Amino acid sequence: MSTTKPPAQPAAGDKRPDHIQQPEDEGLSTAGESTPEQPEPEKTLRLRTTLSIGVLAVAAVLLILFAWRLPPFSSPYERTENAYIRGQVTLISPQVSGYVAEVLAADFQYVAAGQPLFRIDDRIYRQRLAQARASLAASQADLANSAQAGASSRANVGSREAELASARAQRVRAEADMARVAELAADGSLSIRERDQAEAARRAALATVKQAEAALEVARQDVRAVEVSRLGLEAAVESAEAAVRLAQIDLDNTVVTAPEDGQLSQVGSRRGQYVTAGTQLVSLVPPRLWVIASFKERQAGRMQAGLVAVLTVDALGDQRFTGRVQQISPATGSEFSVLPAQNATGNFTKVAQRLPVRIELDDGQEGLKNLRPGMSVVARVDMRTGEGEERENR
Structure with a gap:
């Protein structure tokens, strides 16, 4: 019986690997496993780097074109956020001075044209009207007396003419008598x-x-004097009549009314307060509103009346409204300032100016009643030629 010897163990100091691959094992292993990935060539690496730089450059150029709204990213709309809703806000003031007797208006109330808002104590103005009427009556009486005096003077002229005729007849008779007496005396x-x-x-x-x-x-x-006096008395009567009308106007102005339909602001006057003519009592905002949008020079250079505008109101959750360009300001906003800029020194910095553009809101839009003067608006004007006419014909 043969015994199998165990494999020889390596010595403790022997650091050789446990398994030494034989040449035939390498052939088998290469056949059974894939070859490891080789390093990328230097030419391919350079190509990829160039392509990456090119893509980044194109992206940067496109980003700049998009930021400046240049082709192919240019829009047919000119846009500005420097736009606000405007209206003819009227400051209501009394035309006469006095104490406020009654306040008939409330804060933010809707009023109609001619509706009474305030009443001023009118007792003084009633007495002034009565005084003016009395002066008118006196002037009219003087004019009537002058008319009577004129009639009397004209009658006196008739009497004097008769006396002159009688005197002339007496003279003719005396001359005839004198002629006969002279003949007889001769x-x-x-x-x-x-x-x-x-x-x-x-x-x-x-x-x-x-x-x-x-x-x-x-x-x-005397007749001429009466006529001249009559002209003066007639002028006095006209003056008295004008005084009566003025007193009546002052009396009527003690009632302050709304000049047109609209909504009031906060009422700034109370009962018993003394107000003078011109004192602001309340403001009235009529329903007709529009938008004033300030565009830069390059934006407003091609604008014209009739172009369609799209308006977005911040306060109404970016609700959109449409309108049309009505007028363009004849000058930039800086030209209407109290002290226009004068660039007379050598240090000059060019600043883009803005032109105010008035945009009329289209009628019949939902939400127009919610607009208020002073609200911020984002305005976009369609610059495409003929767009306004095309939309109008649709």
């Missing part, structure tokens, strides 16, 4: 004394005529 039929008496009578008749003519002229001057 042949001795009458004495010289009788001739002198006839001559005296003729001269007296002539004097009477002159006196009558003077009296007639005085009467006519």
Whole structure:
């Protein structure tokens, strides 16, 4: 019986591997397993690096074009956030001074045109109206007296004319008598004394005529004086009538009314407060609103009336409204400032100016009643040619 010897164990100091692959084992192992991945060539690595840099450069260029809204990312809309809703906010003030007797308006109340809002104590103004009417009555009485005086002076002129006619008749008679007396005195039929008496009578008749003519002229001057006085009295009557109308206007103005339909702001006056003419009592916001959008020079250069605008209101959850460009400001906003910028020094920094554009809101849109002056708006204007006409024809 043969015994199998155990395999020889390596010595403690022998560091040889437990298994030494024989050449034939290498052939078998290579046949049974895949070859390990070889290192990438240097040419392929360079190509990948170049492609990566190119992709990053193209992405950067596209990002810049997108940020500046340049082609192919340019939009047919010009956009601005510098836009606000505007309205004709009217400051309601009294035209007369006095104590507020009654406040008929409430905060944020909707009112109609002509609706009373405040009443000012009118007792003084009623008395002024009565005084003006009394002055008018006195002026009218003076005018009536002048008319009566004119009639009397004209009658006096008639009387003076009759007296003049009588005096002239007496003069004719005296001259005729004088002619006959002179003939008779010439042949001795009458004495010289009788001739002198006839001559005296003729001269007296002539004097009477002159006196009558003077009296007639005085009467006519009286008529002219009455007419001149009448013109002054008529002017006084017109002045008194104007004073009555002014007093009536002041009395009517003691009731402060709404000039048009709209909504009130907070009421700034209370009963018993003394107010002067022009004191702001409350503001009225009418329902008609529009948008003022300030676009940069490059944006507004091609704008024209009639272009369609899309408006987004921040306060209404970015609700969208449509409108149309109505007018473009004739100058930039800086030109209307109290002290326009004067770049007279050598240090100059170019600043893009803005042109205010008025945009009218289209009627019949839902939510228009929720708009308020002063709300912020994001405005976009469609710059495509003919877009406004095309949408209108649809």
